[in-house]
Amino acid sequence: MTTTTDVTPSDDAGDQGSAAAMIPAQSGAATAPPSTGEARAHGTDTEPDPRRWLALAVIAVAQLMVVLDGSIVTLALPHAQAALDISTADRQWVMTAYTLAFGGLLLLGGRIADFAGRKRAFIWGLVGFAGASALGGFTPNAEGLFAARALQGACAAVLAPAALSLITVTFTDGKERARAFGVYGGISGGGAAIGLIVGGLLTEYASWRWCLFVNVPIALVTAVAAISVVRESRAEGKPSYDIPGAATITLGLVALVYGFTRAADDGWGAPVTVSLLVAAVVLVVAFVVIELRTKAPLLPMRVVLDRNRGGAFLSSLFFGAALLAMFLFMTFYFQQTLHYSALRSGFAFLPFSAGIVVGAGMASQLLPRFGPKLLMVVGSALAVVGLLLLTQVGLDTGYASHVLPAEILISFGMGLAFVPMSSVSLIGVAEHDAGVASALANTTQQVGGSLGIALLNTVYATVVTNYLGDHGFGPAAEAQSQIEGYTVSFAWSAGLMAVALVVVLILVRAKKSDVAATGAPVHVG
Numbered sequence: 001m002t003t004t005t006d007v008t009p010s011d012d013a014g015d016q017g018s019a020a021a022m023i024p025a026q027s028g029a030a031t032a033p034p035s036t037g038e039a040r041a042h043g044t045d046t047e048p049d050p051r052r053w054l055a056l057a058v059i060a061v062a063q064l065m066v067v068l069d070g071s072i073v074t075l076a077l078p079h080a081q082a083a084l085d086i087s088t089a090d091r092q093w094v095m096t097a098y099t100l101a102f103g104g105l106l107l108l109g110g111r112i113a114d115f116a117g118r119k120r121a122f123i124w125g126l127v128g129f130a131g132a133s134a135l136g137g138f139t140p141n142a143e144g145l146f147a148a149r150a151l152q153g154a155c156a157a158v159l160a161p162a163a164l165s166l167i168t169v170t171f172t173d174g175k176e177r178a179r180a181f182g183v184y185g186g187i188s189g190g191g192a193a194i195g196l197i198v199g200g201l202l203t204e205y206a207s208w209r210w211c212l213f214v215n216v217p218i219a220l221v222t223a224v225a226a227i228s229v230v231r232e233s234r235a236e237g238k239p240s241y242d243i244p245g246a247a248t249i250t251l252g253l254v255a256l257v258y259g260f261t262r263a264a265d266d267g268w269g270a271p272v273t274v275s276l277l278v279a280a281v282v283l284v285v286a287f288v289v290i291e292l293r294t295k296a297p298l299l300p301m302r303v304v305l306d307r308n309r310g311g312a313f314l315s316s317l318f319f320g321a322a323l324l325a326m327f328l329f330m331t332f333y334f335q336q337t338l339h340y341s342a343l344r345s346g347f348a349f350l351p352f353s354a355g356i357v358v359g360a361g362m363a364s365q366l367l368p369r370f371g372p373k374l375l376m377v378v379g380s381a382l383a384v385v386g387l388l389l390l391t392q393v394g395l396d397t398g399y400a401s402h403v404l405p406a407e408i409l410i411s412f413g414m415g416l417a418f419v420p421m422s423s424v425s426l427i428g429v430a431e432h433d434a435g436v437a438s439a440l441a442n443t444t445q446q447v448g449g450s451l452g453i454a455l456l457n458t459v460y461a462t463v464v465t466n467y468l469g470d471h472g473f474g475p476a477a478e479a480q481s482q483i484e485g486y487t488v489s490f491a492w493s494a495g496l497m498a499v500a501l502v503v504v505l506i507l508v509r510a511k512k513s514d515v516a517a518t519g520a521p522v523h524v525g
Helices: 036-041 052-084 093-116 118-138 142-170 174-205 215-229 243-266 271-293 301-305 307-337 342-370 372-390 399-424 431-471 475-507 512-518
Strands: 002-006 025-030
Touching: 052 093, 052 118, 052 142, 052 174, 052 215, 052 307, 052 342, 093 118, 093 142, 093 243, 093 307, 093 431, 118 142, 118 215, 142 174, 174 342, 243 271, 243 431, 271 301, 301 307, 301 431, 307 342, 307 372, 307 399, 307 431, 307 475, 342 372, 342 399, 342 512, 372 399, 372 475, 399 431, 431 475
Parallel strands: 002 025
Antiparallel strands: none
16 A cells, blocks of 8 residues: 655656656656657657547556555455465565565666567566466465566566556647546556455455456456557667666565565574575665666666655655555454454455545645645654554454554555655656656655565564463464564554654755645646
8 A cells, every 4th residue: 555656757868767657556646747849759749649548548457457456465365375374474475575576676667668668568567467467376385476476566567667658658738648647546546445345355255366367357458458559659769777786676675575584483693584684785785886886777876865855765665664564464453363354354444545545635735835844744643643553452452443543544644645755756856867766756665565564574473473482372372462463563663654754854854845846746646
């Protein structure tokens, strides 16, 4: 459950192009469109495409599929864990395999879409996503599911930036483009809520496997439709792909997550855990060195070293770490402690979707009046309070008395903070860096979510193991051990969110006039 920022990418041969990608979202924001001259640079004509609205429908269906997948898989996770005998320490890979591949390859995916052809990347991304979903649905073991989810994430890392760029180059009129982005953002907001219900229905009345199979017909039909209604376009200039940069950062993140996972079984001081964490640090440092020296970096360091933008990206990282982990534990709390069905769990999450949409809509109205920092501070503080409320849940607490108030506070705070956070990430950025700056705002949420899920799942497993070691393994002790694990994890989530709040307070100095200069956001879906 993350936000989305739409930013028109630039196609300078040395920038990141359409890496301004979308991730599964509750809200969407569109920025001011480029000029007609920029449209020519994207390889489009000044004459409107007569099939542009059909093309938008095709692109919107693809976005809906990606958004649905995130919601559906979350609800299906407890059933998949039981069916494939996935351990508590390893269950997080169902989510982190996807988010790591998506977040780690998103910038590279934007480059591939720009230079290989956006229509081609869009179609092959859909076909790959369908194939990966089929593999995941048929898999007989946990390792196959993890691999399929990683492949889904890699395909989405190409599909998402291609889809956003196709809207940019298909709609050359500013007003029409704003409407198109509005449709896209609306799909992002409404699609996640629909996914909660569809995921519950499929899991309860069919099988958790159908939460993956459902992507196959949608993706293939959309790919076939795109062949005839979507125009091809590509960036000018010599293709340049920062493969070493993409490889080092992705491997570094995988090593870090795997290190967290091993810590749940072997302990933090175990040689394998320490080795993985050290390898992660070395690879991340190597990534920074590569980016500083290469001519066409995946992530130009100038984009993140600005105080305001750096604050926005860092706070986004901690937002993702706190919130995606919270969804994991809330899903298991609903289904294993409160004994909700998958469908009822989906309905229990619906207020969260509504809160984000309301909060984002209010933020869009208040941002020009109060500037970004106040909204980011208030939104982060509300999320901290909501997460602290979740630490009070127990075996017999009610949904209306304990969970619902927390959901409202967290989701409204998220919506209130994400819109100005996305805008701050573009303050002072050069035109040729706009794509990578926008993509980075989304990448940090994905990467933060991966790290947060892995870390807090290890915390949860450790707490449960220690509790059972002290109190025995009877049914009552096992039930209470889960509550202890949930509440400690929620407390850690609140701590991560508090770090995001401190980052905003210390680093963000942007004023409302600075945000106005970015031209974003003008729409929230």
